[in-house]
Amino acid sequence: MKVLHVIPSVAPIQGGPSYAILAMVKALRSQGVEVEIATTNDNGPKLLQVPLNQQIEYQGVPIWFFSRFALPMKEFIFSAALTRGLWQNMQNYDLVHTHYLFSYASTCAGAIARHQKIPYIVRTIGQLSPWALAQSRTKKRLYTQLIEQRNLQQASAIHCTAPGEAEDVRKFGIYTPAITIPLGVDIPVPCPEARKVLGEKYGIAADIPVILFLSRLHYKKRPDLLLQSLSSLAKEGHSFHLCLAGAGEPDYLNYLQTLITSLDLTAQTSLTGFAADRDKEILLQGSDIFVLPSFSENFGVAVAEAMAAGLPVVITPGIQIAPDIASAQAGLVVEGEVDALAAAIAQLLNSPELRQQLGENGRRFAQSHYSWDAIAQQLAAVYTAVVQKQPLPHSLTQLRD
Missing domain, CATH: 3.40.50.2000 (Glycogen Phosphorylase B;)
Incomplete structure (x- = not known):
């Protein structure tokens, strides 16, 4: 055949x-x-x-x-x-x-x-x-x-x-x-030094949780919604560092850069550019939370990759594997609104134990289903x-x- x-x-x-x-x-x-x-x-x-x-x-x-x-x-x-x-x-x-x-x-x-x-x-x-x-x-x-x-x-x-x-x-x-x-998705080979390498590369202190957005930088994926949600968390005193990983059209990248500045998130945000191979694995294994508040995804390869790396995920219902993630207790599925997204991220920032449990659930689900x-x-x-x-x-x- x-x-x-x-x-x-x-x-x-x-x-x-x-x-x-x-x-x-x-x-x-x-x-x-x-x-x-x-x-x-x-x-x-x-x-x-x-x-x-x-x-x-x-x-x-x-x-x-x-x-x-x-x-x-x-x-x-x-x-x-x-x-x-x-x-x-x-x-x-x-x-x-x-x-x-x-x-x-x-x-x-x-x-x-x-x-x-x-x-x-x-x-x-x-x-x-x-x-x-x-x-x-x-x-x-x-x-x-x-x-x-x-x-x-x-x-x-x-x-x-x-x-x-x-x-x-x-x-x-x-x-x-x-x-x-x-x-x-490929189940990654563990990289114990990932968090250290990530911290050194982007100047992130070891005790600061890292939030990862890994996808095309496109309005469909709503990185702007994530930035707005994180702005509200920063005003409430939450500590975090955001890695926005992906490529995008120049006009949209300029829009995001302007938004980051206007929301006073410059010191807490790194635009890493397109990431592949080792750079991608360092981001996945060195982060603490994965967020993708997309309008629509038929599957969401990046979400599955995050699960395989043991990251808890925060996603929106438009990602069509959302029911599987909810039933596997591998992350939080919330509406694509500033307050709902901010609350979900805050819940994970406040609980390392919950992050670990959801991440392990996701890893097991990815190994058995993907x-x-x-x-x-x-x-x-x-x-x-x-x-x-x-x-x-x-x-x-x-x-x-």
């Missing part, structure tokens, strides 16, 4: 989906599934410096890179070269697995797969949530009517990562069978069922005709 994954970009700057697909393909290949990726050389405002129009090994994964259109087009990322590559080579695969909606690469792959009668699976990455659909509503409505509706309705399956995402698919009027398989090996086995079973035209595994199916 040979499977092709199609995604607009694998650049780390694009966040969780790019990270997840690389780990997903590695795990599938370790299970004996022959998997490759087709994508563009997009890297946000820049380009990845990689060979084009040929298969190469990139971060341990076989990938075909194609040139994107000269001007970045946000998430749409048009690529004529990708179109040619898919048209000429898709018949070499038994199944196609696309990632993203309302984006050229996934739309093009679905259309070519239908024309060439190759089954395909669509991962929506939360783009059918009410919040996501409200962004550029008119464009998305038109795009849906012209293209995306058929793309979804004629897929062999919809890949969701949480039950809430599957519910959004049904509410959107899509009755294609949906399978619910979460994303995975194992890439287990997820790859589930995906392989779905692939086999689709290719052999058998029923999808009942335990994974959320929506059925």
